Amino acid sequence: ALQVGHDLGAALMTARALERERRLVADLQRVEDYRSQLVAMLSHELRTPLTVISGNLELLGEADLDPAARRHHEAMRRGTDRMGTVVDDLLLLARVSNPDHPLVALPLDVRRVGREVVALVDSTARAKGVELSLDEPDTPLVVLGDAVELDRLVGNLASNAVKYTGSGGRVAVRFRRAADEVVLTVSDTGIGISEEDQRELFRAFFRSTNPAALRESGTGLGLTTVATIAARHGGRIQVASRLGEGSTFTVSLPASSPVPTSVAPSTEES
């Protein structure tokens, strides 16, 4: 009877500990939900007045300003530009993190996304003296996804790679099919990321304390957004890097079979 009592006591204690843990997790989830709702609401509220300020600053810029006023105007413009970037990054992160905003996934060929992104980032790369290349297969690489989100995913990785690579460096964007996945790799020969930083990389607002990285401006929201978009597409992201040598980000997404092209009528007319 003593043994049974003892076992029962132990079981009861385990049950209580589990219940405490369950409540703690639920509390943390509520805090996290509240935090992201607050951020989403705040960025929404900030967007409208910011648009008004930017618009008026632009009009003011066309006026005949004396040199001192011109300098003040320029400082205000830079400040609002910076604020606009932060607010837009926050809004996008809030949108892709919102469980009430489900993913609208359509079949799309990621090679198109790659070409668009590379065309967009290429001028920045050229201006910096960074060689940018795109490598993709001749056949379609189809995933089920949201074109705007995947554009941001590839765009953030490619622009980071260019941003954190100095003159004379190389950035390669590659797409390939591996078993039932579409694999994107973005590699650079840039400043690299320490092992310690690699563990923090996907946390919102994280920015490395590496002076070479801090020379570039940023919000620390780009990679969090990339990881969130990959996760909601059923994919995953990995990083491999060595400080001073470069970094490779790999995103794997579930592949979808290509949309069957309709059988074209025969054109043998001669």
Ligand code: ADP
């Ligand atoms: P940021 O706006 O600061 O670039 P991200 O979330 O995109 O924000 O990246 C977070 C941090 O990760 C950056 O501040 C930088 O230190 C580091 N990082 C991201 N991509 C690279 C890269 N390709 N090479 C080196 N460091 C990188």
